[in-house]
Amino acid sequence: MQNKYILASILVFLVGFVSMAQNGTPPPPLPPPPPGLPIDGGIIALFVVALVYGIYKMYKLSVKQVA
16 A cells, blocks of 8 residues: 555656656747638629619518508
């Protein structure tokens, strides 16, 4: 039983000693990633979809008011 305590004490001491022996300087940070897609990539398609959706909603609203 005494040998287990001695072995545990030696292991705890060695773990602390090994952790102090590590190099403390971290690697330099990575450069920032390249920019993504341009902001105006699909603005015309978005405008057309919004226009068609607006016309659809106006049509549904006018049909609902007539009925």
